[in-house]
Amino acid sequence: MVPYGNAKARAVVWTFPDRIPIHREPLHSPRQDLVKEYPTYKDKPNHYRVDTRYASVQDEKDWSKEFPVNLITGRLVNMNGAGVETRSSKYLAKLSPEMFCDINPGLAANHGIRNGDMMWIHSPEGSKIKVKAHFSYSVTEDRVFLPMHFAGYFQGKDLSANYPKGHKPYAVGESANTVTNYGYDIVTQLPETKGGLCRIEKA
Amino acid sequence: MSYARMKFYCDDRRCIDCDGCSVACAEAHELPVGISRRKVVTLNEGVEGKEFSTSMACMHCTDAPCEQVCPVDCFYIREDGIVLHDKNICIGCGYCLYACPFGAPQFPEDNAFGTRGVMDKCTMCAGGPEPTNSAAERKLYGQNRIAEGKVPVCAAMCSTKALLVGDGEDVSNIYRQRVASRGHGVQSRPYGWSTAYGR
Numbered sequence: 001m002v003p004y005g006n007a008k009a010r011a012v013v014w015t016f017p018d019r020i021p022i023h024r025e026p027l028h029s030p031r032q033d034l035v036k037e038y039p040t041y042k043d044k045p046n047h048y049r050v051d052t053r054y055a056s057v058q059d060e061k062d063w064s065k066e067f068p069v070n071l072i073t074g075r076l077v078n079m080n081g082a083g084v085e086t087r088s089s090k091y092l093a094k095l096s097p098e099m100f101c102d103i104n105p106g107l108a109a110n111h112g113i114r115n116g117d118m119m120w121i122h123s124p125e126g127s128k129i130k131v132k133a134h135f136s137y138s139v140t141e142d143r144v145f146l147p148m149h150f151a152g153y154f155q156g157k158d159l160s161a162n163y164p165k166g167h168k169p170y171a172v173g174e175s176a177n178t179v180t181n182y183g184y185d186i187v188t189q190l191p192e193t194k195g196g197l198c199r200i201e202k203a
Numbered sequence: 204m205s206y207a208r209m210k211f212y213c214d215d216r217r218c219i220d221c222d223g224c225s226v227a228c229a230e231a232h233e234l235p236v237g238i239s240r241r242k243v244v245t246l247n248e249g250v251e252g253k254e255f256s257t258s259m260a261c262m263h264c265t266d267a268p269c270e271q272v273c274p275v276d277c278f279y280i281r282e283d284g285i286v287l288h289d290k291n292i293c294i295g296c297g298y299c300l301y302a303c304p305f306g307a308p309q310f311p312e313d314n315a316f317g318t319r320g321v322m323d324k325c326t327m328c329a330g331g332p333e334p335t336n337s338a339a340e341r342k343l344y345g346q347n348r349i350a351e352g353k354v355p356v357c358a359a360m361c362s363t364k365a366l367l368v369g370d371g372e373d374v375s376n377i378y379r380q381r382v383a384s385r386g387h388g389v390q391s392r393p394y395g396w397s398t399a400y401g402r
Contacts, residue, residue, distance in 0.1 A: 077220070077221050077222065078221075078226070090236050091226045091230055091236070092226060094229075095222050095225075095226070136248050137247075137248060137249030137250045138249030139249070
């Protein structure tokens with residue numbers, strides 16, 4: 001790292017494991033060479049009373065053999081947080097009425113998935129979600145994108161009847177968090193939702 | 204002497220596909236969910252240098268095709284060029300939808316058999332033939348902001364000032380100034396602060 005420019009350290013935090021931020025590969029990394037160069041932390045027992053695994057997950061195996069596709073999650077412009085408010089607004093729900101997965105047409109072709117087909121996304125945790133494929137060149141061929149605002153379905157099963165009477169949002173769908181991978185922040189214990197792997201197949 | 208002709212123009216170099224215009228429109232006029240008076244369209248999504256978005260509604264054509272094909276003559280064009288129609292005359296035949304190059308006319312679907320109601324479209328927030336700002340006008344056509352001297356709600360809401368509305372000459376002057384200061388064509392550099400708030 002160069003000590004100037006946009007990436008310069010703004011502060012030294014002497015109570016953090018990394019006194020200034022350094023790159024560490026996610027536990028489920030598509031790049032074994034980078035894992036060797038930028039390994040994660042040692043396992044941390046009693047991390048806010050939870051035994052939290054880091055290196056033991058990363059070194060367990062080459063996760064990318066079984067789960068070759070990068071999984072990223074993010075926001076939609078018309079939605080907010082878990083979407084409870086925005087999915088309950090008819091005009092906002094209309095803009096994204098169902099859960100989907102942005103997938104590059106090249107990657108989709110390798111799996112026989114067409115635009116608008118349903119597809120399964122499997123995570124290393126053993127969970128899966130069933131979502132609609134949405135062709136987009138805004139994702140490269142090595143990754144898929146999931147919006148993080150949906151709920152109401154779980155692993156292909158419609159659970160929206162469990163909403164209190166009269167409170168079911170206009171838009172319901174699989175939650176992206178069902179397939180995000182194991183991993184927690186070393187300081188705050190926040191879950192890892194942005195750097196994960198998955199396996200996709202046509203539903 | 205030239206008279207004002209009201210025109211929409213969406214600057215696709217500025218539109219960020221936020222759908223603020225379409226949601227503002229639906230909310231302001233309390234439209235049914237099936238009616239989209241204004242839509243944001245994105246072409247070449249994710250293709251570097253070729254992606255652009257634009258906001259589409261009734262373009263209030265000078266020589267409006269909808270007005271020409273209407274079998275019951277429910278359309279009328281105001282002196283300032285805003286194309287409006289009378290919902291009490293409209294028979295919901297859908298001819299205007301086939302004639303319109305922009306897909307502006309909207310038809311509510313009333314029931315399971317999909318029978319169509321009378322046509323609804325962007326009024327440029329100018330209401331309809333009913334008395335201005337009356338309850339009847341509000342119910343049939345939504346707000347009449349033009350009568351109150353306000354900008355149509357979509358353009359008023361546009362966060363990047365991509366959507367322009369007003370006298371065609373003024374709109375064209377603003378766009379000409381933008382093109383002169385940044386060039387014309389497909390996106391060649393990322394949209395940034397200086398584009399939005401610079402000259």
